[in-house]
Amino acid sequence: xxxxxxxxxxxxxxxxxxxxxxxxxxxxxxxxxxxxxxxxxxxxxxxxxxxxxxxxxxxxxxxxxxxxxxxxxxxxxxxxxxxxxxxxxxxxxxxxxxxxxxxxxxxxxxxxxxxxxxxxxxxxxxxxxxxxxxxxxxxxxxxxxxxxxxxxxxxxxxxxxxxxxxxxxxxxxxx
Numbered sequence: 001x002x003x004x005x006x007x008x009x010x011x012x013x014x015x016x017x018x019x020x021x022x023x024x025x026x027x028x029x030x031x032x033x034x035x036x037x038x039x040x041x042x043x044x045x046x047x048x049x050x051x052x053x054x055x056x057x058x059x060x061x062x063x064x065x066x067x068x069x070x071x072x073x074x075x076x077x078x079x080x081x082x083x084x085x086x087x088x089x090x091x092x093x094x095x096x097x098x099x100x101x102x103x104x105x106x107x108x109x110x111x112x113x114x115x116x117x118x119x120x121x122x123x124x125x126x127x128x129x130x131x132x133x134x135x136x137x138x139x140x141x142x143x144x145x146x147x148x149x150x151x152x153x154x155x156x157x158x159x160x161x162x163x164x165x166x167x168x169x170x171x172x173x174x175x
Contacts, residue, residue: 001031009056020114028174031060034092037159044145059096062089064169086167093162107134
């Protein structure tokens with residue numbers, strides 16, 4: 001991703017143990033995705049930059065081996081996609097993102113990344129107006145650039161055309 005644009009902020013969460021898994025499942029904080037996903041995300045980021053924001057990326061492509069590792073930690077399809085079916089992350093078409101302002105401060109979205117309560121849903125409206133506006137901005141621009149949201153996770157977006165892409169288990173070097 002970084003070879004196509006330096007205009008993103010990265011905090012690859014699964015390269016740390018600061019997730020709901022309480023385990024580091026990536027060897028290093030790399031972010032890869034299919035070229036069509038990269039192009040759509042760059043377009044979305046340009047739209048956000050016109051408004052004074054940038055995309056902060058928490059997760060991108062996820063090799064199937066990592067999906068299997070996650071499933072062994074939390075074998076519950078409400079939280080981790082069954083590796084027998086795979087996920088859009090395994091197809092290089094999903095991203096977990098938020099927005100930051102020009103100072104790099106995250107916009108308040110009402111919950112932290114990987115919070116799986118009802119408050120993380122796009123449909124949950126019992127939040128302060130500024131949080132609802134932040135979520136709507138994120139969703140509106142991402143959808144306008146070819147992504148669809150996951151209703152239960154305000155941070156998760158799938159490229160609409162990625163569902164038919166094959167599951168991949170490509171690994172990356174941590175050089």
